[in-house]
Amino acid sequence: MDSTLLAKIHMVSVMIFLLIYVVKTVLLFTSRAKLDSFTKVFKVPEMIVSFLFLVTGSWLFALLGGIKVFHLIKLAFVVLSIPLAIIAFKKYNKGLALVSLLLIIGAYGLGEMSKNKAFIPAKVVVANDDGSQLVTGTRTFAANCAFCHGTDGKKAYRAATDLTKSTLDAGLVQQMVREGSKGKMPSYASVLSPDEIVAVGAYVQTLRSAQQLSQ
Numbered sequence: 001m002d003s004t005l006l007a008k009i010h011m012v013s014v015m016i017f018l019l020i021y022v023v024k025t026v027l028l029f030t031s032r033a034k035l036d037s038f039t040k041v042f043k044v045p046e047m048i049v050s051f052l053f054l055v056t057g058s059w060l061f062a063l064l065g066g067i068k069v070f071h072l073i074k075l076a077f078v079v080l081s082i083p084l085a086i087i088a089f090k091k092y093n094k095g096l097a098l099v100s101l102l103l104i105i106g107a108y109g110l111g112e113m114s115k116n117k118a119f120i121p122a123k124v125v126v127a128n129d130d131g132s133q134l135v136t137g138t139r140t141f142a143a144n145c146a147f148c149h150g151t152d153g154k155k156a157y158r159a160a161t162d163l164t165k166s167t168l169d170a171g172l173v174q175q176m177v178r179e180g181s182k183g184k185m186p187s188y189a190s191v192l193s194p195d196e197i198v199a200v201g202a203y204v205q206t207l208r209s210a211q212q213l214s215q
């Protein structure tokens, strides 16, 4: 499935899931009877929504083939909060319900905070690594950028630009790599060295000329 559509379904199901959670927690503190009837009515929708957000989340991870430190903490929060919530609502335990809600909101916050953070680089070894700009660029691109752009520049994960069609000049490509694009592409200023940024920029431009030469 298209990763942009998946990301949208993921986002919407996370929002609905959070909303159901907040309502249930508020009801736990105010009226057990209302909580019971709400739980009954929303049992199936809640199951569908949790299923959707877990499946789309895992699917996005699988398509990307990369992970951030933030993702790992977020995952731990979600995995911890679900059994806590099940126990909390079954036993009407307000303390546990609050801890679980905080973990879920924390996971959501971590997801938002990590948007501009780079992925853990893939381990990439290039044969005959002579330290030249081309080899450094190839290695840097494969380790950090191919998750979203693909090794050929065309993968377009979550609407990433097809780099073979990019028309940015060397300066703008380097600026994009340094600064990223808020919420869409991470910034690499604190991850890559200035030399690596220049090298990966030059590599990005070779993706394009290969395409243009073959036209």
Ligand code: HEC
Pocket (backbone or CB within 6 Å): 119, 140, 141, 144, 145, 146, 147, 148, 149, 157, 158, 159, 160, 161, 163, 165, 166, 167, 168, 173, 176, 177, 181, 182, 184, 185, 186, 188, 200, 201, 204
């Ligand atoms: C999380 C996915 C992701 C990763 C990882 C990523 N990019 Fe991007 N990249 C994007 C998205 C999305 C856009 C489009 C941004 C926008 O429209 O504002 C983009 C745009 C670009 C552009 C602008 C192209 C144009 O013509 O507008 C360049 C150049 C680029 N990326 C290079 C890189 C390089 C080099 C790396 C690795 C150092 C990298 N990207 C890593 C998602 C990513």
